[in-house]
Amino acid sequence: MTTLKVADGRVLRPDHTVERADVLVDQPSGDILAVEPDGEGSASADDRLDAEGGLVIPGLINAHTHVAMTLFRGYADDKPLDAWLQEDIWPVEAELTAEDVRAGARLGSLEMIRSGTTAFADMYFFMPEVVAAVEKSGLRALLGYGSITVGNDDAAAHQEMQDGLDFAEGYDGAADGRVSTAFMPHSLTTVGEAYLREYVPEARDAGIPIHFHANETDGEVDPLVADHDERPLEYADDIGMLADTSFLAHGVHTDRTEHELLAERETAVIHCPASNMKLASGMAPVQAMRDRGVTVGLGTDGAASNNDLSLFDEMRDAAMLGKLAADDASAVDADAVVEMATQGGADALGMASGRIEAGANADLAVLDLDQPHLTPAHDLVSHLTYAASGSDVRHTVCDGQVLMRDREVQTLDEDEVLADARERAAALIDRAES
Ligand SMILES: N[C@@H](CCSC[C@H]1O[C@@H](n2cnc3c(=O)[nH]cnc32)[C@H](O)[C@@H]1O)C(=O)O
Ligand SMILES: [Zn+2]
Known part of the structure; x- marks a missing residue:
């Protein structure tokens, strides 16, 4: 021993x-x-x-991020979610290579280690590169390929979903067991209903956790309510997306019915206060969710909407925003925040971490x-x-x-990681803008 x-x-x-x-x-x-x-x-x-x-x-738990987005830190700021994704982020992401994701994931891992984070949940592309970064850095992670079907023809859409399942099945337990996986349909609006109905039951039957973005902005919630005549999380539940192994990011625009549903299904919400403020998405009702018994974790979201991966900044933001949202200075107190950054995240991600015992x-x-x-x-x-x-x-x-x-x-060469990230980020933006 x-x-x-x-x-x-x-x-x-x-x-x-x-x-x-x-x-x-x-x-x-x-x-x-x-x-x-x-x-x-x-x-x-x-x-x-x-x-x-x-x-x-x-060790703090960053329960929702897109770690390789560290390459876009400071590239596109000061825009709402929709315009930010469509005008800035998706065009550069279209140029991403596996090597870029490796560089971004190493950079993000370095930043997390330096700020006391020991585990993270990541949704992105080229996920085997993120597995490699986890292996090398020594961190613990729950990883998934983010599947999107909007803008894809039927064959490509099926491929996106299948890629998500294949990754989850192929890499669970990697890096000496420090990697676990989830099926990650990007959101309730960027994945079509037919695809969710086909693949979510497959993931559930295989016992694979599910992670997705939900109720992040009004612009996302309103059309869902109009189309389905029910709240987004009622729709998600109808498809089978809410389970005790599921966890969703944001949950900003959620109502009491949805909080009760989340508590009943034991589905966790990952609160990303900096991203929600920066993209002006809204104020998540964190105190109300916790009062209803919903498990809440904390996440930074990607570095392009934050712009760092430090959970300490996120904790402070969560406390401040939680009070504003509840119009109550006693809401989302320090104890609640520390719990979210540790045990809440661990529960959401199914890890035996977040507590010293x-x-x-x-x-x-x-x-x-x-x-x-x-x-x-x-x-x-x-x-x-x-x-x-x-x-x-x-x-x-x-x-x-x-x-x-x-x-x-001890596990990463800091100078090399920084130099590689600088070089890759500059070349990537050059390609995207040329
Ligand atoms: N396979 C997908 C990739 C999905 S990865 C996850 C995606 O979430 C995006 N993302 C980052 N932050 C947010 C957010 O706050 N809300 C929604 N999407 C985000 C991120 O830029 C990335 O495109 C595709 O073909 O586009
Ligand atoms: Zn996100």
């Missing part, structure tokens, strides 16, 4: 109390063996991470608390939500492996 001790820090427990303890990790299984309160620690471990003066938290995945991050903007420390959960940022993360561990030690990423 090879062991790692995360020593002498303060540990955020699943009930959000903080105690001085060592976290003992079994590296071969990637599990937490024990949380040993101060003074009760076992003797030595094979490796040690110094957490003195630090806070040990569960024996038996859970050894996915964690250590923050350096010894800093002006984190002083004094009345309430560390408050600091995580309102004051901390990604650059406060000192060490990152996933599946028991040290991915970043004293801000040095």
